[in-house]
Amino acid sequence: MLGYLGAFIIAHFAEWPFLVTMPVVIGGVLFSMLIGIIFGILPADKASKIDPISSLHFE
Numbered sequence: 001m002l003g004y005l006g007a008f009i010i011a012h013f014a015e016w017p018f019l020v021t022m023p024v025v026i027g028g029v030l031f032s033m034l035i036g037i038i039f040g041i042l043p044a045d046k047a048s049k050i051d052p053i054s055s056l057h058f059e
Contacts, residue, residue: 004025011018047055 004020007020008018010016
C-alpha cells in the first residue's frame, strides 16, 4: 500500500498518468507470498528431517 500511495503522489505532482492498477498490486502481493511460502517451507522441511542432536554437534 505504501508503494501504491507513493506512486499516486508522484504521479499527481509530476502530472504523469497513474499507471498502477489494483490487479497488478494483487498479482505482486500473491507472487511475493508464493515465493515466501516456498522458500520458507523448503528449508523447514529439510531441517525437520535432520537429527537434532547431530545438528547441534560441532565438528
